Structures are given as C-alpha cells and as structure tokens.
Amino acid sequence: MFMLKIKNIFFFLIITAFMVSFETSIYAEVEKDYFGxxxxxxxxxxxxxxxxxxxxxxxxxxxxxxxxxxxxxxxxxxxxxxxxxxxxxxxxxxxxxxxxxxxxxxxxxxxxxxSISITAFSANPNISLNGWESLRGSKYKAECFRGELICLTRISDLLPPDQCSEVNTVHQGIQKLFKGRTDVFIKGTGAVDWYLKSDQFKIISQGRKIYKSGVMERTxxxxxxxxxxxxxxxxxxxxxxxxxxxxxxxxxxxx
The missing domain is CATH 3.40.190.10 (Periplasmic binding protein-like II)
Incomplete structure (x- = not known):
C-alpha cells in the first residue's frame, strides 16, 4: 500500500511538471512567433x-x-x-x-x-427608462451609434424599424434629439458626458439640456x-x- 501511494505521488509530480512545462512552452512559442x-x-x-x-x-x-x-x-x-x-x-x-x-x-x-454603462439620453426630462425591455411597446424613436451592433440589435428586437436609426457621431445623435427627430440616443455614458462638456455642445445647445433617461445595461x-x-x-x-x-x-x- 505504501509503495502504491509513493507511485501515485510520483505520477502526480510527473504530470504536474509536464503541464507546467507545456504551458511555459506555449508562452515561449507565442513570444517566438510574435516577438518584434x-x-x-x-x-x-x-x-x-x-x-x-x-x-x-x-x-x-x-x-x-x-x-x-x-x-x-x-x-x-x-x-x-x-x-x-x-x-x-x-x-x-x-x-x-x-x-x-x-x-x-x-x-x-x-x-x-x-466597466461601462449603456445609457439612454434625451432632450425630454419626462422620459424614464430602466433596461432594454423598458423600450418594448413604447412610441420612442431610439438611435444608436453606427457600428455598435449590440445596441442596434437590442432596439431592433424591441421596436419597429421606423423607430430605430443610427448616427456616425455623438454630435449628430445630440443634434437629432434637440430637433425632435429622435426621442432617445443610446450610448456609453463616458463618450456622451465628454461631448456634453465640449465647446461644440455649448454652441448647438443654446442653453438647452440633455438628460439621462436611464441605464439600459451595465457591462x-x-x-x-x-x-x-x-x-x-x-x-x-x-x-x-x-x-x-x-x-x-x-x-x-x-x-
């Protein structure tokens, strides 16, 4: 019995050493393939x-x-x-x-x-949302940043096509809110907060405000x-x- 335990321990040590060696060789291969x-x-x-x-x-x-x-x-x-x-x-x-x-x-x-909060922004202080599902069945026209397929997929599943759209820049998204062409613009909080502090926003806002209508997703x-x-x-x-x-x-x- 004692010899069997010794053999098992020896076998375990060999396997462990092999796995460490294998992992090290993978990283060595990565560095070899990518170095420089x-x-x-x-x-x-x-x-x-x-x-x-x-x-x-x-x-x-x-x-x-x-x-x-x-x-x-x-x-x-x-x-x-x-x-x-x-x-x-x-x-x-x-x-x-x-x-x-x-x-x-x-x-x-x-x-x-x-960490990032995907947030709905609006020029209307009365709009209140909480998560993607809160858009379902609403009359809101929702807009996303072009190329952010996750956002577009979410709103397309919840709203008819004529209530979904995309823009190329945060500036365009905010402009459309002020013009009443959309009701909510959905984007990561950081990008919009940064834009709202810009001189460009001061020019187009003319004293008007943009409100956070709710967080759609935290990720x-x-x-x-x-x-x-x-x-x-x-x-x-x-x-x-x-x-x-x-x-x-x-x-x-x-x-």
Missing part, C-alpha cells in the same frame, strides 16, 4: 476622446512588455468593425463584453479595460483579437492583471 512583430488595432471612439488616448497608452505598454510593436489605426466605428472581421487589422482596443456573441471572427481578452469593455491571434488572448490578459497589481494600469488609464 507589428500588430495594428482600431477602436470605435474618436481619437480625441480621452478614453481612446488612455487605451492607446495602456496597450502600447502591454505590447511593449510582450515584445510586440503596437500600431493604432484611426477609423470610424463601422469601418473599424469591418476591418477587424475581415482580418485586415489584428484587433480592437475595446468592445462590449457580449461583442463576441455577435460575430465569431473575434476572441475576447478575458481581463476587462473598464465591461474588453480588447478583442482577430481569431488567428486567439492564443495570444491569455498572454495579454496576464499582462493586464500584472499591470493592475503593480499600479501601472491605473496610471496609464488616468485622464
């Missing part, structure tokens, strides 16, 4: 948006640590998604957690960039990689976790 290589990334927000700048700083450091050259390509949201799903770029700096459920051309990096933002880079996702997540522990993540994401 340039990878190109896009993002759905404007280049001047503070969160865009923060993510560029963050992932420049992430890929520096991975031994990979980082390049950012500034294109509109819908174009960014097209380039990503065709494999013309290597990834997107940040999409909603559920983006992978929409299109299997991508792989999500498990460690999040930040997280993640980097997504084109599927051929799937085995790099765990390495990036590991680096992000390390950076959160050493404080460099918080420093680079400050704006």
């Amino acid at each position: 290589r340039e990878m190109t990334f896009v993002y759905s927000q404007p280049l001047e948006f503070p969160k865009t700048q923060a993510l560029i700083r963050l992932y420049s450091e992430v890929f520096r640590r991975a031994g990979i050259r980082f390049r950012y390509l500034n294109v509109p949201s819908k174009r960014a998604m097209s380039l990503l799903c065709s494999g013309e770029v290597d990834g997107d700096l940040g999409r909603l957690y559920s983006f992978m459920n929409q299109d299997r051309c991508v792989v999500r990096v498990g460690e999040p960039n930040f 997280t933002s993640h980097m997504f990689l084109y599927r051929r880079h799937a085995y790099l996702a765990s390495k990036i997540a590991e680096i992000l976790r390390d950076m959160k522990k050493d404080g460099s993540f918080q420093q680079l994401m400050r704006y």
Whole structure:
C-alpha cells in the first residue's frame, strides 16, 4: 500500500511538471512567433476622446512588455468593425463584453479595460427608462451609434424599424434629439458626458439640456483579437492583471 501511494505521488509530480512545462512552452512559442512583430488595432471612439488616448497608452505598454510593436489605426466605428472581421487589422482596443456573441471572427481578452454603462439620453426630462425591455411597446424613436451592433440589435428586437436609426457621431445623435427627430440616443455614458462638456455642445445647445433617461445595461469593455491571434488572448490578459497589481494600469488609464 505504501509503495502504491509513493507511485501515485510520483505520477502526480510527473504530470504536474509536464503541464507546467507545456504551458511555459506555449508562452515561449507565442513570444517566438510574435516577438518584434507589428500588430495594428482600431477602436470605435474618436481619437480625441480621452478614453481612446488612455487605451492607446495602456496597450502600447502591454505590447511593449510582450515584445510586440503596437500600431493604432484611426477609423470610424463601422469601418473599424469591418476591418477587424475581415482580418485586415489584428484587433480592437475595446468592445462590449457580449461583442463576441455577435460575430465569431473575434476572441475576447478575458481581463476587462473598464466597466461601462449603456445609457439612454434625451432632450425630454419626462422620459424614464430602466433596461432594454423598458423600450418594448413604447412610441420612442431610439438611435444608436453606427457600428455598435449590440445596441442596434437590442432596439431592433424591441421596436419597429421606423423607430430605430443610427448616427456616425455623438454630435449628430445630440443634434437629432434637440430637433425632435429622435426621442432617445443610446450610448456609453463616458463618450456622451465628454461631448456634453465640449465647446461644440455649448454652441448647438443654446442653453438647452440633455438628460439621462436611464441605464439600459451595465457591462465591461474588453480588447478583442482577430481569431488567428486567439492564443495570444491569455498572454495579454496576464499582462493586464500584472499591470493592475503593480499600479501601472491605473496610471496609464488616468485622464
């Protein structure tokens, strides 16, 4: 019996050593395949948006640590998604957690960039919403940011086609609210809050206000990689976790 236990322990140690060696060899292979290589990334927000700048700083450091050259390509949201799903770029700096459920051309990096609230905005202070289902059966004309398929899919499931639309910029979305062409504009809180502090908003608002009508969904933002880079996702997540522990993540994401 004693010898059997010894054999079992010895067998367990061999298997454990093999698994550690196997995992190390995977990372070594990743580094070998990607070391010195340039990878190109896009993002759905404007280049001047503070969160865009923060993510560029963050992932420049992430890929520096991975031994990979980082390049950012500034294109509109819908174009960014097209380039990503065709494999013309290597990834997107940040999409909603559920983006992978929409299109299997991508792989999500498990460690999040930040939390995000998808919020309905309106020029009418009397509109009150709470979650996507609160739109069902309403007469509201709802609008999303072009290229953000998750938002468009949600409202299209709840409202008839003539009550759903898209715009290319936050500026256009807010303008249409003021003109009464739409009732709610749905977007991540950060992007709209940033716009509402801009000089451009001061010009078009003429003293009028935009109200938060309700939060539609709370989720997280993640980097997504084109599927051929799937085995790099765990390495990036590991680096992000390390950076959160050493404080460099918080420093680079400050704006």
